[in-house]
Amino acid sequence: MIRLLDVRPLRASAAFRRLWLGSSSALFGSQVGIVAAPFQIWQATGSALWVGAHGLVAGVAMVVFGLVGGTLADAVDRKRLVLVSSSLSAAAAGLLVLQAALGPGPPGVVLLLVGVQTAAIAIGMAARRTFVSRVLPRDLVTAGVALSHLGFQVALLGGPAVGGLVLASGGLAWAYALDAVCTLVSLYGVARLPASDPAAPAARAGLRALVDGCRFVVGRPVLGGAMTTDAAAVVLSMPVALFPLVNAERFGDDPRTLGLLYSAVGVGGMAAGLASGSVARAVRPGRVMIAAAAVWGLALAAFGVVGGFAATLACLAVAGAADTVSVIARGGLVQLATPGEYLGRVTALETVVGAGGPGIGNARAGLVAALVGPSLAAVSGGLACAVVVGVQAVLNPSLRRWRTTDPAV
Structure with a gap:
């Protein structure tokens, strides 16, 4: 028999509820930003190459800094790592708001800020995903993963649509501002977690740890x-x-x-x-x-x-x-x-x-x-x-x- 979505993790753990809402908020905001930045670049250049450069910058930053974040997640306090990385992401979104309100800025500046923001998200991504198994009992972990993935799907379907509406009605600055606010909301769930000891000695962070x-x-x-x-x-x-x-x-x-x-x-x-x-x-x-x-x-x-x-x-x-x-x-x-x-x-x-x-x-x-x-x-x-x-x-x-x-x- 097919069972509907398992919501037991939301009932069982207040920490998971906060994390789920915060992570879903951050994902939603990032999808709004994914619409806004290419739109600004296209409006400024009319060039498909420039728009493609946005995808290249974001993709490279996600892969490279995602791997770096994985080694850090096993060597430092994961809560602190996510708080720092999310704060940097929100700061980059705030700078995108500023350049849009004042300019908007040239496409090179947008690409730079998108790269910084994506790198910050990627550095904390692995650590954030480990929280599910930390705050839930073993028998609810997969259900927690399912709820997290559902939040991602909602963001994937709804974020771009909302981003388009905000761009049409309020402009670039408001779209970037929504991304920044959603990222700041995500900090609340993480901030309420207790500190965690490093899972591995700090000396293991880096390339050698990644190879290991x-x-x-x-x-x-x-x-x-x-x-x-x-x-x-x-x-x-x-x-x-x-x-x-x-x-x-x-x-x-x-x-x-x-x-x-x-x-x-x-x-x-x-x-x-x-x-x-x-x-x-x-x-x-x-x-x-x-x-x-x-x-x-x-x-x-x-x-x-x-x-x-x-x-x-x-x-x-x-x-x-x-x-x-x-x-x-x-x-x-x-x-x-x-x-x-x-x-x-x-x-x-x-x-x-x-x-x-x-x-x-x-x-x-x-x-x-x-x-x-x-x-x-x-x-x-x-x-x-x-x-x-x-x-x-x-x-x-x-x-x-x-x-x-x-x-x-």
Whole structure:
């Protein structure tokens, strides 16, 4: 039986309630900023290259400083790290408000401030995600991950829409101000946490600690299998770059249908998030993650061959639902299977795969589509994902058998 969203963590822990509301607020504000900064750059330059530079700056900052943050999260007080990083993010948003109110400023200044803000967010991201397993009992951790992911989905769907409305009615300064206020709200939940001792000696922060974390993941089949499954899904079969081509090939290049293609994945993900109670209670999350990743790949392969508009949307919605199930199961597994002294670095690696993998996957999809067309690119990518996940299921029994009641690996 499918169970609806498991809200027990919100009832059981006041600390989790504050963290969830604060983190959801910060995510919502960042989505508003993601609309505002490219809009300002486009208005100032009219150049797609400049707009693309925004994505490049944010992506590089997220990956590089996300890994740095992972090593810091295992070496310093995680609460203090998140408070400092969130304060820096809010300060960068405040400077974006100032330049918009006075100018607006040149695009180079915007890119610099976006880079600083993204770096600050990334430095604290791994530490913030470890709080779920700290404030909740073990049997509620996966449910807490599900609620956190639902907050992300709400922000992803609602933040850009609200950002557009604020830009249209109030202008750039108000949009950046909303981002800053949302970030400041997020500080409240973290500030109420007790201080925590460093999970590892401070001397372990840095490149050597990061390499040690990578070796740890590779040497643990449960964690390595989770990362491999995620990488297979996002790198081999990410479909977003194919949407404009499929829309032109099948639906007359209508912008209305294109928008629905983008929305279908999110709608499926939201539906799965609202019905994630069964996933949150799963005793063997590795099995759930493997099955969901396989469904993701097969649904996207089907997306490549179906013809009708309704069937196309249905395939994308199923893929979005499967992706959400996989993310929740993997997130709970990583939090529960990783010992505290490695949790920051392992969480950072998981985050980087999730943040950087889709860009690589979309590049792969675009390249293959240029050679053989969008339909075959979707089919080949989806089937490749399903095959890799199937091989992982056969060759990695530890991932299949690991239970939430087992000790960290």
